[in-house]
Amino acid sequence: MALEHAILVALLEQPASGYELARRFDRSIGRFWTASHQQIYRVLKRMETDGWVAAEQVGQEGRPDKRRWSAAPAGRTALADWLRAPVQPEAVRHELAVKIRGAAFADRAGRATLVAEVERYRADHEALLARYLAGERRDFPDAAARDARAALQHVVLRGGIAYERMVLAWLDDVLATLRALDH
Amino acid sequence: MALEHAILVALLEQPASGYELARRFDRSIGRFWTASHQQIYRVLKRMETDGWVAAEQVGQEGRPDKRRWSAAPAGRTALADWLRAPVQPEAVRHELAVKIRGAAFADRAGRATLVAEVERYRADHEALLARYLAGERRDFPDAAARDARAALQHVVLRGGIAYERMVLAWLDDVLATLRALDH
DNA sequence: TCCTGCTATGCAACAAGTTGCATAGGCAAG
DNA sequence: CTTGCCTATGCAACTTGTTGCATAGCAGGA
Numbered sequence: 003m004a005l006e007h008a009i010l011v012a013l014l015e016q017p018a019s020g021y022e023l024a025r026r027f028d029r030s031i032g033r034f035w036t037a038s039h040q041q042i043y044r045v046l047k048r049m050e051t052d053g054w055v056a057a058e059q060v061g062q063e064g065r066p067d068k069r070r071w072s073a074a075p076a077g078r079t080a081l082a083d084w085l086r087a088p089v090q091p092e093a094v095r096h097e098l099a100v101k102i103r104g105a106a107f108a109d110r111a112g113r114a115t116l117v118a119e120v121e122r123y124r125a126d127h128e129a130l131l132a133r134y135l136a137g138e139r140r141d142f143p144d145a146a147a148r149d150a151r152a153a154l155q156h157v158v159l160r161g162g163i164a165y166e167r168m169v170l171a172w173l174d175d176v177l178a179t180l181r182a183l184d185h
Numbered sequence: 186m187a188l189e190h191a192i193l194v195a196l197l198e199q200p201a202s203g204y205e206l207a208r209r210f211d212r213s214i215g216r217f218w219t220a221s222h223q224q225i226y227r228v229l230k231r232m233e234t235d236g237w238v239a240a241e242q243v244g245q246e247g248r249p250d251k252r253r254w255s256a257a258p259a260g261r262t263a264l265a266d267w268l269r270a271p272v273q274p275e276a277v278r279h280e281l282a283v284k285i286r287g288a289a290f291a292d293r294a295g296r297a298t299l300v301a302e303v304e305r306y307r308a309d310h311e312a313l314l315a316r317y318l319a320g321e322r323r324d325f326p327d328a329a330a331r332d333a334r335a336a337l338q339h340v341v342l343r344g345g346i347a348y349e350r351m352v353l354a355w356l357d358d359v360l361a362t363l364r365a366l367d368h
Numbered sequence: 369t370c371c372t373g374c375t376a377t378g379c380a381a382c383a384a385g386t387t388g389c390a391t392a393g394g395c396a397a398g
Numbered sequence: 399c400t401t402g403c404c405t406a407t408g409c410a411a412c413t414t415g416t417t418g419c420a421t422a423g424c425a426g427g428a
Binding site: 091100103109119150151160164168175 | 190194217261267268271273276278283286290295298299305306337339340341343347363365
C-alpha cells in the first residue's frame with residue numbers, strides 16, 4: 003500500500019513519465035523502494051482514477067510521446083495523511099541469511115559453492131557502496147544542506163551508505179565463519 | 186519462492202508443528218524471514234504434496250492434537266539445490282525512508298508528528314537489539330562455537346545485532362536532521 | 369543488413385502475501 | 399461464570415508483486 007506514496011514523493015521531487023519513474027526506481031529511489039515498470043504503470047493508472055496524479059501529454063522528436071505525471075492536490079493530501087500514520091513494521095526477507103543457516107545441512111562442496119556466492123554478493127555490495135559514495139560527492143559536496151529537501155535526501159543516502167558498510171563488514175564475518183568450518 | 190526453503194531449514198534445525206513454526210518465525214527466524222501462520226499452513230500443505238515434508242500426528246493432554254512436521258529426503262535435496270543457486274537481489278522496501286524524503290513536502294506540524302514516530306520506531310529497535318544481545322549471551326556464551334550449526338546461527342545473529350546498531354545510529358542522524366529543519 | 373538496445377506504454381496470467389474469519393478445548397483472572 | 403488469552407488448524411477473498419509478452423520507431427554496431 004506504499005508504492006503509491008513512494009511514487010507521490012518521487013513526482014513531488016520531480017514530475018516524470020512512467021518510464022522515467024521506473025528508471026529512478028532502479029537508481030536513487032531503488033535504495034529504499036523497488037518497483038518494476040509494469041507495477042508502476044498499473045499503480046499510476048489507479049492513482050489517476052483516484053485523482054492523486056494528473057498527466058500531461060508531451061510530444062517528443064525522434065522518440066515516442068510520453069505522459070508527464072505530477073502529483074495532484076488530492077495526492078498531496080493523501081501523502082500528508084500517510085505521513086502522519088504510524089510506520090508499519092518492516093517485512094524482513096533476507097535470503098542470504100536463510101542460506102547461511104541452511105549451510106549447516108550442506109556438504110563440503112555445497113558450502114564451497116556458497117562461499118563463492120557470498121564473495122560475488124560481497125563484490126556487488128562493494129560496487130553499490132562505491133556508487134553511493136560517488137553520488138554523495140556529486141550531489142552533496144558541501145556539508146551544510148542547501149534546503150530541507152536536500153538535507154532529507156542526504157540523510158536517506160547516508161542511511162544507504164551506513165547499511166552497505168555494515169553489510170560488507172558482516173559478509174567478511176560470514177566468510178571467515180564459513181571458511182573456518184572446513185579449515 | 187523461498188519461504189519453502191526457510192521452513193525446510195527451520196524443520197531441519199528442529200521438527201515442529203505449523204503453530205510452533207509460526208511462533209519461531211515471530212522470534213528467531215523472523216530476524217531474516219517473516220511469515221504469518223496462514224501462509225505457513227498453506228505452504229506446508231503444498232510441500233507435503235510435493236513430498237518435501239512429512240507429518241506425524243502427536244496427541245497431547247489438555248491441548249489440541251498437533252502435526253509434527255519434519256523435512257523429507259526430497260526436501261533435503263530441494264534445499265541443497267537451492268543453496269547452490271545464485272542469491273537473488275533483495276527487494277528493498279523501507280517505508281521510513283520514503284516518509285523521511287516525503288517530509289520535505291509536509292508542514293511543521295507534519296514533521297513534528299514524524300519526529301515522534303521516529304522516536305517510537307527507535308525505541309522498538311533499541312528493545313530488539315537488547316533482545317538479540319540477551320539471546321546471544323544465553324545461546325552463545327563461549328566465543329568458540331560448539332559445532333557448525335551453532336557457528337552459523339551465531340553469525341546470522343551477529344548480522345542482526347550489527348543491523349540494529351547501524352539502524353539506531355542512523356535514526357539519531359535522522360532525528361538530528363529533522364530537528365535542524367525547524368530549529 | 370540484421371541484430372541489439374533504448375525510449376515508451378501497456379495487458380494477461382500467475383505467484384505470493386495479507387486480512388478477516390471460523391472452529392474448539394483448556395486455563396487463569398476478575 | 400464470563401471474558402479473554404493460549405494452543406492448534408485451516409478456508410476464502412482480496413491485494414500486491416512477478417513473469418512473460420506485445421507494440422513501435424529510432425540509433426548504432428557487426
